[in-house]
Amino acid sequence: MRQASIERNTAETKIKLKVNLDSQEPVDIQTGVGFFDHMLTLFARHGRLSLEVAVDGDLWVDSHHTVEDVGIVLGQALREALGDKAGINRYGTSFVPMDETLGMTSLDLSGRSYLVFDCEFTNPRLGNFDTELVEEFFQALAFNLQMNLHLKILHGKNNHHKSESLFKATGRALREAVTINPEIHGVNSTKGML
Numbered sequence: 662m663r664q665a666s667i668e669r670n671t672a673e674t675k676i677k678l679k680v681n682l683d684s685q686e687p688v689d690i691q692t693g694v695g696f697f698d699h700m701l702t703l704f705a706r707h708g709r710l711s712l713e714v715a716v717d718g719d720l721w722v723d724s725h726h727t728v729e730d731v732g733i734v735l736g737q738a739l740r741e742a743l744g745d746k747a748g749i750n751r752y753g754t755s756f757v758p759m760d761e762t763l764g765m766t767s768l769d770l771s772g773r774s775y776l777v778f779d780c781e782f783t784n785p786r787l788g789n790f791d792t793e794l795v796e797e798f799f800q801a802l803a804f805n806l807q808m809n810l811h812l813k814i815l816h817g818k819n820n821h822h823k824s825e826s827l828f829k830a831t832g833r834a835l836r837e838a839v840t841i842n843p844e845i846h847g848v849n850s851t852k853g854m855l
């Protein structure tokens with residue numbers, strides 16, 4: 662089983678996170694930020710992975726530390742679960758429509774970190790979640806998982822739809838990238854490692 666469990670405690674957040682790439686259950690997300698729980702649940706379900714997240718964060722400040730730190734720990738856990746990445750597809754791309762919105766994720770589990778984020782929000786908040794934290798989350802995820810991550814909203818209006826399409830597309834693209842491909846022998850790189 663490709664899985665990892667991380668506990669991280671700082672003065673700002675206390676996080677317990679478990680991920681399993683080879684099981685779809687359980688999915689249990691409790692960050693204290695309702696909209697973020699909704700996004701992480703979609704990410705896990707559409708990524709067909711088990712994800713448990715429990716956060717005790719400094720929400721009396723705002724949701725920034727909670728969202729960014731979950732991105733950091735999720736990235737670290739996924740990287741650990743992937744191990745040497747032998748036999749995986751490595752790349753994944755997904756387009757996800759949500760009514761009037763069309764979002765896209767294209768990613769490479771290359772061992773190098775990069776984020777391209779091409780999405781503009783017109784509403785500063787969704788519940789107690791600041792929409793600018795969508796980019797903060799994916800930045801932390803990309804850098805700690807050491808992946809090249811491109812996110813784009815091709816068109817759309819509704820901010821809930823835009824965010825949701827990016828989390829769903831990233832789950833689906835990640836599933837494609839982590840899937841073991843029997844045609845791939847060893848690591849899918851001419852360099853010999855990822």
Ligand SMILES: [Mn+2]
Nearest residue numbers: 699821822825
């Ligand atoms: Mn929704």
